[in-house]
Amino acid sequence: MLGIPSIVPLSLEEEASSSASSSPFQSVGDIDEETIAALRAEYRANGIVRLDLESIKHLFPTASSLRRWTEEVAYESDLKKDDVLRTFETTAKGLRKLTRLEHFVHSHHGWRSFCDSGTPLSALVGLVCAPPSSLSSSSSLSSSSARPSPYPLYKEKLNLKPPLGSGFAPHLDAPSLMVVGLSSSFVTVMVAIDDMTIQNGCLKVVKGDWGEKNSVECEEVNGSNPDGDGRHGAIPPSISETLQWDPITCKGGSVYVFNGWIPHRSAANNTSFSRRAVFLTYNPAEDGELREVYYAKMKSMREEYKRTQSSAASDALKEEDWLSTIPS
Template identity: 45%
Template sequence: MRILTEELCRGKCQADRSYENIKILKDGEMLERRTLTRLENFVDYHTGWNELCHGYLRRIVSVALGEEMVLFKEKLNLKPPGGSGFAPHLDSPSLRMAMGSDGPKTFCTVMVAIDDMTTKNGCLRICKDNWSENNCCNVIQPEAEGSPDAGGRAGAIPPEIAEKLTFTDITCKGGTVLLFNGWAPHRSSANVTPFPRRAIFLTYNPKSEGDFHKRYYERMEKLRNEFRGKIGLESRKQNLEDEINEKNALSSIPNR
């Protein structure tokens, strides 16, 4: 997986790329550097990732859940040194909103740690409980006609609720596979080590609810372009490195 990750980062295949302005201390001076932090929509364009995500890992989650699952979306988080964390959130509300009533309703996230996960490098943190649609946290309602990656995205947990939740650090070795459903609150902190903390997060849904992998990315591209048009920006170009960094509803939180 580390080899496959390096191939993606070196631009060996098509992928949607996100960047973050990261502050680093060099020679006693604080510098800001634009750094690749996330890749999406690459599984269908890379043989190795395709076989892993549509094959091996899909079979694992299917056996674990007792029904055939299909890949809904993929996200490779690189979290380089100084990379920020993600605010507390649920996955299902935003995943459902992307496709509306025509899309799947049930989601399972499969995380595979590529590097060792530690408290200092911003490991995944989960609030453990018997979470379900009928037993879940309240989330912040998205802004009408907002950005699908920011105010218009559902799933963010209000701070006053997040403060009452107990999050457990998932410290583990690279190669560890973790499954959790779309209603489990999770978050992470910043990476304060000099090494990256890479992990892939794959979302699967039951095959009985439909196969939406391609349609999901087409839909998100449409929503993003519509929003950019509203605020006077050009249509989003895939892999365009000088694209603006839209503030995400699940964006940076302090290192704590």
């Protein structure tokens, strides 16, 4: 049996003690070996798997907690700090709406205790997503020597997707996340805050055993623009039109993990309500803790691009659109 701690709010003292402990695999909330093996098999076969199974629901916050945390991040004034990155979208009617936030986990205790490096979620991601080569062929997953290490948090974003908010064109995540000198391997956890439906632009994926050496063709962009105008990892229409796209419809509170090479997309939100989702990207443990380095590099690249591309104060809104968060 694998012991994984349940999610509970931590005091500052408890949080410090937890951060100093040697492993997150220390408390109650056992997951049997068969469950982990089944999750790993589905992830490897399809490139995506749902994590919040009924048998391990106690490892995840409730849907109502996730909604409350999301509203606190998006709207509470004490969280409107300079280090939280915000993206606005101009609608067809000329209205500017907040559509995305990044770099907020360390500004909110609930999100930090749920998904930061060293939490039960990061441990579960390591167990499910670590390649077979990281496991000892002679050991079972119940052996501590066979357990993959927790995956550290690399970056995070909250997509608010307001009514009539746009979707994301077909793309791969890994190419856009590869910052020189950092990791080259990634997995992303999707936390559905609201129900995901066809009408409100749910995630769509092309299932398969995807990887760097087995991926679809995508755009490669070079130059000083840190986001390549959103083209890094974009899948050309001539290819995306030949792929079978499966919708991931689910209830709010559902949690999925998918690999960085799985093709995915989403359509516009054609409903009267927002369709919010949090995307948490993790890197392999052997690559180390890279989140702050990643965001520092992104800030530097954004500022340089801003310096060279923005020529007038009157272009401020256009500039915000150019520089939304990086990458998409």
